[in-house]
Amino acid sequence: MPSIPARAEAAAAPVVLSLSRLTVTFDTPRGSITAAREVTLQVERGECLGVVGESGAGKSQVFLAVMGLLAGNGRAQGSARFLGTELLRLAPAALDRVRGAGIGMVFQDPMSSLTPHLTVGEQIAEVIRRHRGVGRAAARAAALALLERVQVSDPERRMRQYPHQLSGGLRQRVMIAIALSSEPQLLIADEPTTSLDVTVQAQILALLAGLKRERAMAMVLITHDFGAVAGVADRVAVLREGCIVETGPVAAVLKAPRDPYTRTLLRDTPRLDAATDAAGQAPGTSAAPRVAALTLTDLTVRFDVGRGLFRPHARLTAVSAVSLELYAGESLGVVGESGCGKSTLVRAALQLLRPAAGRVVWMGQALGDLPKGALRALRRDLQIIFQDPLGSLDPRMTVGEIVGEPLRVHAPDLDRGARAAQLAAVLRRVGLTAELASRYPHELSGGQCQRVGIARATILRPRLLVCDEPVSALDVPTQQQIVTLLAQLQRESGMCLLFVSHNLALVRQLCERVLVLYLGRMMELAPAHSLYTGPRHPYTRELLAAVPVPDPDIQPARLARARPGEPPSPLSPPSGCVYRTRCPHAAAVCAERIPEWEELPDGRRVACHRWRELP
Amino acid sequence: MNEQARTAVRGLWRDAGRRLTGNRIALAALGVIVLVALFALLAPALSPWGYDSLDWEHLALPPGASAAHWLGTDRLGRDLLVRTLHGVRLSLLISVLASLVSLVIGVLWGAVAGLAGGRTDGWMMRLVDVLYSLPYLFIVIILTTLWRRGSIAALLLALGAVGWLTTARIVRGQALALKQREFIEAARAVGVPAPAILLRHIVPNLLGPVLVYATLIVPQMIVFESFLSFLGLGVQEPHASLGNLILTGAQEMESAPWLLLVPAAFLVVLLICFNFLGDGLRDAFDPRAR
Amino acid sequence: MLSYALRRIAGTVPTLLVIISVSFCVVRLAPGGPFAQEQALPPPVRANLERLYGLDQPLTVQYAHYLRGLLRGDFGPSLGQRDFTVSELIAQGLPLSATLGLAAILLAVLTGVPAGVLAALWRNRGADYCITTLAAVALALPSFVTGPLFALVFGLYLRWLPVAGWQHGAPRYLVLPVLTLALPVAAYLARLTRASLLEVLGAHYVLSARARGLGAARVLWRHALRPALMPAVSYLGPAVAFVMTGSLVVETVFGLPGTGRYLVEGAIDRDYPLVMGMVVVYGSLTLLLNLIADLIYGALDPGVRRE
């Protein structure tokens, strides 16, 4: 019966995990699929290995195989040794000892990875009792200590809470605490920050980096994000379609990639510190007087939540008094974390949602006052593409019908030939072949679906294109293609672009000006170049500091500066400045008054009482 | 319906048809149903016996005992096969019609509630919940007492009045989910007028689930109908339905068990086949079942 | 939890009122009273009878009268069985019907749920196929077919159990009726449990619990089972309604003097007070049991109470 070597031996053995020619296959009704092919790698004590690849590259499956957690139809061949013990052929009981006591694992989505009906305390203590063999009270004390270590505030109360009562960041901290609770020698973190907001992402990565240093654990960080790797990992392995294409020290791989695929991935990863702005245009320098195409004045959107026959309604203010001018031909980025109201804002601007207050004026016409028919006619100028590429296409229609629908509405007199010609032209413009016109959406890839969405939105040559997180569901190289396509379409047609995204690096590539939202309020609005190089608002600074940069020389130091805190619930926003609960510069005045939306001498705008005093 | 909606429906049918033909069990079930239905429609006309013609020379004859009555006769000398087929015909007729009634009511109710949303939806579904929380057959029983006993129209109305509840729930759920799908918002953003959105995007997407449910509701209705007839509240003698045949069979099972077994076998085969067909259709119409 | 319970209870009262009012209206507005059928009565006799039963009063008065009676537990005299009040009939029949129903639900839960769990754990193996096939067949068979068939096989051919009768609650006489009632519910519970346990076993939190090295038994018992049973718990409400409906058949088939029989006979004879009384009793029972099922659900799932 193999067992885990005692700790003393472990210290002598530098290699904690060693995979050799590990192959993972899945049996499906349509034959077997290889998820990973002959993967060979090692992780040493005290080291973090970053495993990078696109979705579907097999990176998670490799480590699920190591843990013996493959789905029922999965098989692993080759060898996976943990401290000398072969894991692939271990009896269930011994495997359970390794899983808890030797290897801890953190998963991508902390909400669905915590058992919903057990409290946080129960879930941590359970693992401690099982693997450390201590009593109830000792396990509870240890659980408390762990929660404190992973920087959970008010751990006593958290112990009694259920997962759904915690924020995303707290849940992931709890997951980490569970994974650490049996003092494992290897921690596998599978996309631990992918479902989190960028500021929380930085906190979690910083926590992982700190734990690795402090416990001299071995760590595997599975991710699609070179930025995350740069901050935490010592070595990197790049996976493509189940094979390792490159491995080496993090600095070498990120700075001088040898493999062409790694080079493509790195090139396509947008960088916050890139020198290029807004598709090569010199921002804010156009001499022509700028005309406002779209003007929002004090736009406010509210939602009723918790509707029930016997329950009082709660009001959620998703967007609060936003004023904005979008100039003709301009591209404006709207950024912020989830729940900041950025998608709501653009939907209200298009009158897809009814604002509670405020005005939307497009080319001199107040959209809110227009009769229904006139607004519909105007819609040919105002188009939108959506976040979910597949979900925004009617599953029962062919691509041709979907893309042609705007023509049917706005140019009903067009004859068959002219319609077909326009259809073919727009498909070509967005980079789709004409054969696709007879396909159904579910037969297309995510990138193709998004191109169909763009084709539908641009077939009428609109003057404003709203993009609501158009690439966040796509892989990095596809993201880059779509962004390039959008930039090109905008250059050719001179339309306005309103680009909503949580990815600040991407926005920098595409937009001339950027608006930062927090809890439904405007924080800062500035030309992209000055916003990214010299942010004025404290929130913009935190946001920018949190964006991971794929550069191992600077990223660890950036992580070390990550600030704590998560956005409060939009149902009960703080008084005064909504950011004050997280702001390092908050003063008494910040709680009393809502800061003015001030125009700075250089033309940018900031909502902060103290911007003058800040460095 | 305009041209686009028609093509969408055609696409839907083509896809589903392809998937359905790949499903042997569902196809076999469909075959059996069609066969039994055809047999039930034609056979009584071909047989020398009517459903109420008495053969005094062969009373309570077991199956196989006489070439004149393949499946035997009842105590009055009526041919069991002919009566059973008559019963199948009446049961199918009533349940298909009742399914239609309940589908029409249910689809309208559910679609209006789901699309209107808000308070309207709340009250409409509240009513459905109230009716739902009652044992449904009690409602049918109350309704059947309102009309002359044995009236087919009353039976139809009663069955339809109960069956629409589930349809309404399903359709409303679908409509609510559809409303929130981004492609509906995309259509609004393009400027498609509301009636066209309904016709082009919502109806074709609702059609699949409704069709599937329609095949699942027919066997339910067969059961309801037989149940009422079994209790003496539905089809009355001398007319035959599967329910009152089984009732007679149950009363005389000690002396003539075939009177129970024959109609019960027909009923069970029909029910199982409808269920398999419904399952197959559900798989075929569910776009995620690829 | 308490506020959740109170909210649920508050939601039940209007439903009950609606049930009472609707059944009152429907039954009273029915064409042809109990004295309209069969042999025509001479008008004076008929008028006397109607006065006796209050049928000549305006509907609102009848309704108020009826509601007042209900509060006292008085459902009025039975029109069909002239010597009894509806309350007496219900009091006679209800204990038997309740025993039958509760025993059936208990049996269904005790067999269906474990069968579903086993089928899920042995997915795609022999036992799983057996259980799912049996469940599919049992679900397709209505109780008015299974009831007589059971009686035929176990009663007439094998002579293990009595075919029909009551004998004041001798357990032997209840076996077949309970079995008939429980069978479809057990089959449905097995199906439901199998599907939901399979889904839960594929959930991330079960994977994550396995990754903690807790051992298969503990993962199943502590992490997977409770959420997997939630659909079964929420089916308990509909199951109650289902069993009540089934009891009409079972009491007819097995000749048991329960309330289900009265309902059927009342409906055939147009005995309005009896039908209404039964509907009110069954309606409130259903609501009560639904409420209990909801409360169990709320107690098991921390997310529901909050929402």
Ligand code: SF4
């Ligand atoms: S107003 Fe106050 S709290 Fe808000 S950002 Fe400025 S300094 Fe911070």
